[in-house]
Amino acid sequence: MNEHPVIEIALKLNGEAASASVEPRELLIDVLRNRFGLTGTKRSCDVEVCGACTVLVDGLPVSSCTTLAADADGHEVLTIEGLSKDGELDPVQRAFVEHGAMQCGYCTPGMVLAVKSLLAVEPHPSEETVRHYLRGNICRCTGYVKIIEAVMDLARRKEK
Amino acid sequence: MLPRRFELHRPTTMAEALNLLAGFGDEAAPYAGGTELLVALKARVLHYGHIVDLKRVPGLRGVREMADGGLAIGALSTHHELADDALIRARLPAYAELSGNVANIRVRVAGTLGGNLCFAEPHADPATLLCALGAQLRLAGPTGERVLPMREFVLGEFTTAREEGELLLCIEVPARPAGERAAYRAFGHLERPAAGVAVAAVPEGRGWSWCIWVGAVSGRPVRLEEVEAAARGLSGGEAVQAIEHKAALAAASLEVHDDIHGSADYKRHLVSVLARRAAEACLR
Numbered sequence: 001m002n003e004h005p006v007i008e009i010a011l012k013l014n015g016e017a018a019s020a021s022v023e024p025r026e027l028l029i030d031v032l033r034n035r036f037g038l039t040g041t042k043r044s045c046d047v048e049v050c051g052a053c054t055v056l057v058d059g060l061p062v063s064s065c066t067t068l069a070a071d072a073d074g075h076e077v078l079t080i081e082g083l084s085k086d087g088e089l090d091p092v093q094r095a096f097v098e099h100g101a102m103q104c105g106y107c108t109p110g111m112v113l114a115v116k117s118l119l120a121v122e123p124h125p126s127e128e129t130v131r132h133y134l135r136g137n138i139c140r141c142t143g144y145v146k147i148i149e150a151v152m153d154l155a156r157r158k159e160k
Numbered sequence: 161m162l163p164r165r166f167e168l169h170r171p172t173t174m175a176e177a178l179n180l181l182a183g184f185g186d187e188a189a190p191y192a193g194g195t196e197l198l199v200a201l202k203a204r205v206l207h208y209g210h211i212v213d214l215k216r217v218p219g220l221r222g223v224r225e226m227a228d229g230g231l232a233i234g235a236l237s238t239h240h241e242l243a244d245d246a247l248i249r250a251r252l253p254a255y256a257e258l259s260g261n262v263a264n265i266r267v268r269v270a271g272t273l274g275g276n277l278c279f280a281e282p283h284a285d286p287a288t289l290l291c292a293l294g295a296q297l298r299l300a301g302p303t304g305e306r307v308l309p310m311r312e313f314v315l316g317e318f319t320t321a322r323e324e325g326e327l328l329l330c331i332e333v334p335a336r337p338a339g340e341r342a343a344y345r346a347f348g349h350l351e352r353p354a355a356g357v358a359v360a361a362v363p364e365g366r367g368w369s370w371c372i373w374v375g376a377v378s379g380r381p382v383r384l385e386e387v388e389a390a391a392r393g394l395s396g397g398e399a400v401q402a403i404e405h406k407a408a409l410a411a412a413s414l415e416v417h418d419d420i421h422g423s424a425d426y427k428r429h430l431v432s433v434l435a436r437r438a439a440e441a442c443l444r
Contacts, residue, residue, distance in 0.1 A: 007168065024168035024211070025201075046161070047199055048267055049351055060240070060269045066198045067270065070168055071215070114265065136264020136351070 009073035014038075014082025022069040029053050029064035031072075032079055040080035040109045051137030054110035055079050061117050080109035083116065091154060092116050099150035103141035111137050115151050124155050163201035170213045174300060174327070177217050181325045182302050184210045190327060192236050195263075195271035196279040220274075220329065223247045229335035232298075235274025235328040240265070242273060252293070252333060254342040254358075258285050263351045274328045277313065280320045280380075283352035283421060287314055288375030289344040291383070292358035295333045301326040316379040339363040343441035345434040346376070354421035355430035357407075359438035367393040368442075372403070372435060377416045377427045384410045387435065396443045400436055407435035 006021040013036065020035055032038045032055065041064055044052035048063040055064045056078040083090040089097065092115050102108045111134070118125060118133045125133070130151050139147065169188075171177040181188050188210040191197055200206040214220060220236035223245050231247055242248050243260035262268050262276075262285055276286050277297070287310065295310040302325055310331070313321050322328065339362060346356035356375045361368040370388040375381040387406040391399040411428035418424050 005167075023165070025163045025165055027162065027202075030162075046202070048195060049264070051264070051266065054266060057269075061266045062270050063266045066194065066202065068168070068194065068198070071194075071213075117265075133265055136266055 007070045007073070009070060011072045011074065012076040014077070014079060020069070024068070024070055026069045027065060028055070028062075028067040028069045028072055028077075031069040032064060032077075038079045038081050042106055042109060044106065045138075049136065049138070050107070051110040051114060052107055054113045054137065056113055056117055059117060059120060061114050078113070078116075080113060083112065090116065091157075092119065095150040095154040095157075096147070099146050099153065101143065101146040101150035103139075103143045107137060107139045107141075111139070111147060115154070119151075119155065125151075127152055130155070161202050161204070163198070164204060164207050166201075166207075166209055166211050168211050168213060170216050172216045172218075174217055174219070177212055177214060177327060178300065178302060178325065180210070180212045181327070184212075186324060188212050190214055190278070192275040193238060193271040194275075195267050196275060196281060214327070226332065231333045233273060233331040233333065235277075235330055236272045237274075239263075239268035239271050239273065239276075243268065251336065252342075254344055255286075255289055255293070255333075258289055258344045261285070261346075267351075273331060277310075277331070278320055278322055278328055280314050280316075280318050281352070282317050282379050283348070283354070283376045285344065285346055285353055285356050285375070288356045288373050288381045289342070289358040290331065290333070291375075291381045292344075292360045292371050292373045293333050293336075293342065295331050297331055298329045299323075299326045300329050305329070307332070311381075311383070314380040319379075337362045341442040343438040345438040345441065347430055347434060348376075348421055350421060352376070352421070355427050355434055357431060357434040357438045359403075359435065359442055361439070361442040365393055367395055368399060369393075370399070370403070370439075372407070372438075374407075374411070374414070374431050374435070376421075377411075377431060378414055382414060384435070386410055391439075400439045400443065403439045404432055404436035408432035 010019045042052040044050045046065050048066045053065040054061045189208040191211045191213045221234040239259045239262040249256045290310045342360040344358045346353035348354035353376045355377045358373045360371040370391050372384045373381050390406040391402040411431040416424040
């Protein structure tokens with residue numbers, strides 16, 4: 001008899017219904033990368049400090065490296081793969097490209113998703129707000145200037 | 161790294177949660193946001209055969225006003241929710257500010273106030289200010305509920321007065337005295353504070369009556385009563401000077417250790433600087 005039964009989870013993943021059988025201890029990042037092949041989500045610090053593993057759960061950023069996959073049950077998960085629509089980059093992705101706001105690119109998926117969640121609730125943030133919000137997303141290449149420029153440009157361009 | 165194997169229980173009532181904890185004893189751990197527990201399970205410094213997820217137990221989230229005008233904060237409210245909560249922002253703006261500065265946005269979105277207090281990692285912010293605000297904690301256990309002051313809850317590093325099988329229901333912050341101003345200032349070069357100081361000032365005569373707590377430098381928040389006494393009744397500028405000076409003296413006698421957050425000397429220096437900044441913020 002199995003002492004630790006698997007848990008069936010049903011979630012909305014990048015806009016589509018998805019399900020999986022997971023072990024209680026399994027982490028969201030591993031299920032995303034290994035079961036669903038969504039390898040845009042990166043593991044780096046593994047202790048919720050660096051932000052490389054950021055995904056949005058119900059629109060809010062979480063560290064998928066330190067989230068139980070079981071906790072995604074019944075929720076909406078957005079990874080970097082779900083951001084572009086019909087082959088068109090999301091405006092946040094487009095701004096990062098236009099500003100060269102990436103070097104090695106490892107922090108980029110987490111950075112982009114964090115920005116996406118901020119702009120969803122605050123379309124015109126101050127630079128101070130942007131810096132505060134992104135404090136937990138670390139760019140090991142130290143390319144912060146262009147990242148902030150991309151976000152501030154985006155915030156202004158979103159003015160309608 | 162993966163945690164060792166455990167069974168995940170997801171009770172949907174408080175009675176069910178308490179029964180699970182009573183049944184499994186020290187083999188079970190309550191689980192909320194997981195920002196402390198999961199990190200420890202992954203590092204395998206902790207292991208429990210049974211994890212009791214409280215997120216499906218109703219009534220543990222959100223802020224409500226109590227009959228006496230104070231606020232009851234559900235233990236499973238996240239730091240992010242509290243930073244944005246209308247009642248917290250209006251009544252306890254210093255706490256809203258603190259909550260919006262905990263760690264980073266992902267930790268604030270997942271992490272809960274109750275989990276933070278019950279884990280009792282000394283390098284944390286909330287406990288220090290809640291001590292200064294005279295908060296009380298309401299716990300539920302197999303034999304009923306009890307209330308104890310925040311000041312008596314944290315016993316030391318990772319140790320609280322919560323008994324095995326007890327759950328924290330809510331944090332009750334009494335109605336604020338008229339004219340009270342409060343502020344919390346912390347500093348660290350890592351995400352966690354190396355030192356944090358909470359100050360509350362209530363008008364008294366021509367000056368102020370002070371309540372000053374320091375956190376993160378020791379195993380539990382410590383009240384600086386001699387600093388409070390020295391500043392009592394002084395006018396604004398004099399009080400700030402007295403607080404900075406006396407806090408430096410008081411810090412010298414605190415039990416502080418060298419660690420990754422800084423040397424003991426450095427952290428003692430921070431206490432004095434942060435006490436001044438928090439006092440200045442109160443008077444601004």
